[in-house]
Amino acid sequence: MNAVEVQSLHKSFKDLDVLQGVDLRIPSGSIYALLGSNGAGKTTLVKILSTLLPADSGTATVNGFDVSTEPQQVRASLSLTGQFAATDAVLTGWENLVLIARLRKQPEPQKIADELLEQFDLTDAGTRKVATYSGGMRRRLDIAMSLVGNPSMVILDEPTTGLDPQARIQTWQSIKSLAESGTTVLLTTQYLEEAEQLADRIAILHEGTIIQEGTLEDLRKLMPAPHIEQVVQQATLEDIFLSLVSSPNVSEGAQP
Numbered sequence: 001m002n003a004v005e006v007q008s009l010h011k012s013f014k015d016l017d018v019l020q021g022v023d024l025r026i027p028s029g030s031i032y033a034l035l036g037s038n039g040a041g042k043t044t045l046v047k048i049l050s051t052l053l054p055a056d057s058g059t060a061t062v063n064g065f066d067v068s069t070e071p072q073q074v075r076a077s078l079s080l081t082g083q084f085a086a087t088d089a090v091l092t093g094w095e096n097l098v099l100i101a102r103l104r105k106q107p108e109p110q111k112i113a114d115e116l117l118e119q120f121d122l123t124d125a126g127t128r129k130v131a132t133y134s135g136g137m138r139r140r141l142d143i144a145m146s147l148v149g150n151p152s153m154v155i156l157d158e159p160t161t162g163l164d165p166q167a168r169i170q171t172w173q174s175i176k177s178l179a180e181s182g183t184t185v186l187l188t189t190q191y192l193e194e195a196e197q198l199a200d201r202i203a204i205l206h207e208g209t210i211i212q213e214g215t216l217e218d219l220r221k222l223m224p225a226p227h228i229e230q231v232v233q234q235a236t237l238e239d240i241f242l243s244l245v246s247s248p249n250v251s252e253g254a255q256p
């Protein structure tokens with residue numbers, strides 16, 4: 001079963017055609033990385049999936065619900081953690097979690113807050129104001145907040161942008177444990193290493209369409225053979241990405 005199915009999705013802002021026929025299928029319970037350069041349309045796509053933005057044409061379903069005709073069911077089945085932190089800095093981590101649990105009408109908000117703080121290694125920090133947190137702690141709290149109410153899918157828009165390497169690795173750990181508990185995770189990233197480390201499948205959004213999609217192994221097979229011989233080691237996702245987005249043949253070949 002697919003958590004997300006997207007077919008020929010189009011979205012323009014005035015003259016700017018951002019999504020020009022996006023097709024996407026995300027298997028339930030997997031970690032799926034949507035990769036693309038600045039301005040490729042990653043945030044636009046996840047906003048459409050979370051019903052924050054209407055598409056111009058095409059269809060998208062989340063957990064079987066249509067984003068345009070069943071927005072409430074879609075919203076109830078997913079949680080979006082935006083590109084910019086949604087926590088309230090004057091509250092403590094614990095208070096933020098209790099607040100969101102109340103908003104989502106959970107039966108035991110305080111118990112949920114305690115459990116999530118522990119799960120994200122924030123128990124000690126939980127009594128401090130979020131204003132005093134490091135970037136990595138804030139990001140982990142963000143992800144913890146997105147889990148309140150056990151959504152079956154979590155969308156993380158650039159979960160580690162701006163974090164130092166150590167905080168990034170901690171956040172990756174949190175994302176991995178999310179997926180181990182059965183949650184479908186869709187993350188957008190500009191960090192190829194992030195997709196490489198985390199994702200079961202990777203899609204590359206470029207010039208309005210998904211130009212390639214597959215497992216890291218699938219994508220590796222696309223690397224031109226001479227280049228692989230040249231570097232001897234296996235191609236990194238960075239090599240693959242750069243070769244794909246700079247090769248007109250590949251992107252044309254992927255168009256219907």
Ligand SMILES: Nc1ncnc2c1ncn2[C@@H]1O[C@H](COP(=O)(O)OP(=O)(O)OP(=O)(O)O)[C@@H](O)[C@H]1O
Nearest residue numbers: 013016018036037038039040041042043044045190
């Ligand atoms: N509300 C809007 N009105 C007009 N243009 C917009 C709007 N939202 C996004 N755009 C434009 O659409 C394009 C795609 O933006 P989007 O935010 O989806 O990219 P992105 O892949 O998330 O980029 P980044 O990696 O920088 O977050 C950009 O050129 C952006 O300027």
Ligand SMILES: [Mg+2]
Nearest residue numbers: 042043044083
């Ligand atoms: Mg974005």
